Amino acid sequence: MPLKIFNVLGREKTDFIPLEEGHVGMYVCGPTVYDHAHLGHAKTYVSFDLVVRYLRYIGYNVLYVQNITDVGHLTETEFGEDKILKKARATQSKPMQLVETYTRSYFEDMDVLKVTRPDISPRASGHIPEQINMIQTLIEKGYAYEVNGSVYFDVTTAPNYGKLSNRRLDEQAEGTREAVRSEKRNPQDFALWKRADPEHILRWDSPWGEGFPGWHIECSAMAKKYLGDTFDIHGGGIDNIFPHNECEIVQSECCNDAEFARYWMLVGSLNVPDPIEGIPVKMSKSLGNFVTVKDALAKYRPEVIRMFVFSAHYSNPVTYSDEVLAAASAGWERLYNAVRLTRQMMADAPNTDDGNSFDARVNQLKADFCAAMDDDFSAPKAIATLQEFTRDVNTLLNSGTTIGLSTLESIEAVYRELGGDVLGIIPESDIATSNNAQREAGLIELLIELRAQARKAKNWAESDRIRDELQKLGIILEDRPDGTIWKVE
RNA sequence: GGCGACGUAGCCAAGUGGUAAGGCAGAGCUCUGCAAAAGCUCCAUUCACCGGUUCGAAUCCGGUCGUCGCCUCCA
Numbered sequence: 001m002p003l004k005i006f007n008v009l010g011r012e013k014t015d016f017i018p019l020e021e022g023h024v025g026m027y028v029c030g031p032t033v034y035d036h037a038h039l040g041h042a043k044t045y046v047s048f049d050l051v052v053r054y055l056r057y058i059g060y061n062v063l064y065v066q067n068i069t070d071v072g073h074l075t076e077t078e079f080g081e082d083k084i085l086k087k088a089r090a091t092q093s094k095p096m097q098l099v100e101t102y103t104r105s106y107f108e109d110m111d112v113l114k115v116t117r118p119d120i121s122p123r124a125s126g127h128i129p130e131q132i133n134m135i136q137t138l139i140e141k142g143y144a145y146e147v148n149g150s151v152y153f154d155v156t157t158a159p160n161y162g163k164l165s166n167r168r169l170d171e172q173a174e175g176t177r178e179a180v181r182s183e184k185r186n187p188q189d190f191a192l193w194k195r196a197d198p199e200h201i202l203r204w205d206s207p208w209g210e211g212f213p214g215w216h217i218e219c220s221a222m223a224k225k226y227l228g229d230t231f232d233i234h235g236g237g238i239d240n241i242f243p244h245n246e247c248e249i250v251q252s253e254c255c256n257d258a259e260f261a262r263y264w265m266l267v268g269s270l271n272v273p274d275p276i277e278g279i280p281v282k283m284s285k286s287l288g289n290f291v292t293v294k295d296a297l298a299k300y301r302p303e304v305i306r307m308f309v310f311s312a313h314y315s316n317p318v319t320y321s322d323e324v325l326a327a328a329s330a331g332w333e334r335l336y337n338a339v340r341l342t343r344q345m346m347a348d349a350p351n352t353d354d355g356n357s358f359d360a361r362v363n364q365l366k367a368d369f370c371a372a373m374d375d376d377f378s379a380p381k382a383i384a385t386l387q388e389f390t391r392d393v394n395t396l397l398n399s400g401t402t403i404g405l406s407t408l409e410s411i412e413a414v415y416r417e418l419g420g421d422v423l424g425i426i427p428e429s430d431i432a433t434s435n436n437a438q439r440e441a442g443l444i445e446l447l448i449e450l451r452a453q454a455r456k457a458k459n460w461a462e463s464d465r466i467r468d469e470l471q472k473l474g475i476i477l478e479d480r481p482d483g484t485i486w487k488v489e
Numbered sequence: 490g491g492c493g494a495c496g497u498a499g500c501c502a503a504g505u506g507g508u509a510a511g512g513c514a515g516a517g518c519u520c521u522g523c524a525a526a527a528g529c530u531c532c533a534u535u536c537a538c539c540g541g542u543u544c545g546a547a548u549c550c551g552g553u554c555g556u557c558g559c560c561u562c563c564a
Contacts, residue, residue, distance in 0.1 A: 040564055045564075047564095166492055237564030238494080239559065241492095241493080243561090266564095269557085269558065271557075282563085283564095284563055284564090285562085285563070313502090313503085316502090317495080326513075330514090341527090380501095380510095381510080381511085384502090387512065388511070394526090395527085397527085464523075467525090476525070477525080478525050479523095481520090481521090
């Protein structure tokens with residue numbers, strides 16, 4: 001069954017057919033790095049991580065490009081201020097120093113969340129010449145004009161402007177605050193290049209004097225450079241559909257005389273209940289209602305945060321709450337317990353094919369899982385297939401019958417592939433690798449042995465004491481008919 | 490005002506014409522020295538509301554109400 005994607009461009013779910021068979025070019029709008037990433041960013045980038053992982057799983061060769069926006073952008077309000085410059089001033093640091101700090105922070109967070117790194121992470125500041133080139137082309141073709149050292153895109157020259165967000169120029173409310181000192185021909189014209197005021201630190205030479213690029217042009221320039229004029233998938237958060245994505249499209253298509261991205265995938269925002277009425281509102285830096293990825297990771301495992309992100313379809317908005325995270329946590333725990341049990345039973349399973357009729361169930365899972373993912377990357381459905389499978393696995397493993405190694409291996413393998421490689425919610429292995437961890441494991445095994453002796457002698461006080469003390473250290477013991485297993489909390 | 494998304498059990502959430510997936514929480518049971526884990530059973534005659542189309546609608550059409558996002562920087 002072919003993969004289907006809901007294309008925001010046209011609002012239709014259609015078969016995904018890449019430009020070049022077997023290859024996918026994908027661009028996702030990355031963060032502006034003037035602060036630590038919050039869970040809203042995590043939702044977007046974990047969502048696209050799943051897209052990339054699944055495309056690769058089903059055999060596509062994916063080239064994944066995600067920019068880093070490290071050039072501040074002047075808001076066009078009267079009191080508008082460049083966020084990077086503002087933050088740099090507040091922290092008494094150089095803008096590029098600040099940007100480097102938060103770029104590193106971003107990658108650290110994404111690494112912990114098991115987000116696969118993009119193949120290319122181009123910085124806007126490193127692509128000024130490419131942006132200038134595009135702007136020049138747009139001027140030459142008559143789509144853009146220069147005024148006082150700034151360059152604007154004339155939206156009236158592009159009939160398709162608004163095709164992604166279904167906006168028509170005449171329906172827009174006339175510019176509210178931006179009309180104040182407009183040197184633009186039309187209120188809706190957007191900046192490609194801005195003249196730098198004397199106090200503006202981030203500045204580059206250009207044919208129009210010293211200045212800095214507009215926000216939208218960087219994505220157009222970097223997508224063109226690394227993916228070509230036309231590529232397969234463009235992603236981002238729904239909050240950037242207008243004006244950012246719309247401007248990207250119009251300037252790229254006018255500059256290149258070619259279609260820009262063929263499939264648009266936009267992720268729903270992460271909301272937070274407002275503290276007074278409990279009404280969900282978007283998590284954002286400017287509202288101050290954000291939870292940083294670092295804070296969230298202090299409370300929840302990365303796999304649980306991914307599980308939370310996957311609990312709703314990527315295009316839906318999701319509301320953050322401790323209750324929902326707790327549910328994700330409990331649900332994840334059940335999945336992972338089954339994986340752990342499978343791995344532990346593999347250690348001393350007979351090398352037979354006992355129980356291999358279960359292989360049919362494993363194949364059924366693969367089919368169900370892929371059917372869910374082929375339907376516009378429906379992670380909630382995909383996880384449901386894993387949960388149903390897990391119930392059957394638990395029944396098998398607790399049935400008391402002998403299960404051969406090959407059956408256990410195929411169960412473990414399917415968890416590793418679908419839960420690990422694709423969803424990124426099943427850790428590779430918890431086999432201790434470091435010397436310290438091996439020593440710790442040996443000590444725990446020794447205590448379990450001592451406890452087993454106490455239990456045999458019905459010395460419940462002693463056996464419970466060992467279990468309780470270990471629990472205080474974060475080691476959980478579970479007694480099974482065939483012995484005691486342990487896990488770290 | 491314009492554009493877009495959405496309203497399914499206590500909570501989260503699948504489900505786009507054929508009679509309500511899954512998870513969490515809750516109740517009961519089984520197993521167990523106890524605990525934990527796991528399994529079983531129960532938990533929406535009903536899908537915001539009102540009309541309409543249809544043999545049949547949560548799903549299609551029209552309307553009403555409500556929520557969120559975007560239209561200014563934002564993932």
